Amino acid sequence: MYAVITTGGKQYRVEPGQQLTVEKLVGDVGDTVDLRPVMVVDDAGDVTTGGELAGRSVSATITGHERGQHLRVFTYKNKSRQRKRRGHRQHHTIIRIGEI
Secondary structure (H helix, E strand, C coil): CEEEEEECCEEEEECCCCEEEEECCCCCCCCEEEECCEEEEEECCEEEEHHHHCCCCEEEEEEEEEECCCEEEEEEECCCCEEEEEEECCEEEEEEECCC
């Protein structure tokens, strides 16, 4: 059994028990979150999509928070000696998928 969910502007194919790193979710470690919307559910070949999934959600448990890799952002304007260097690290949440 698997489902396709949307969170953080991205779509993920998930199965029960799977551990997944997604964009930051609000909550503490150990909290349970309901992920909506559910796009597709496949239960042993029986595929459900669209309006039939209006009330469905996927439950997940937050197992940790982390930050992504460091990115360097450099802005430059020629002929004026204008330079700016910044860094950025995105916040991520690690979740474990429960029931679909």
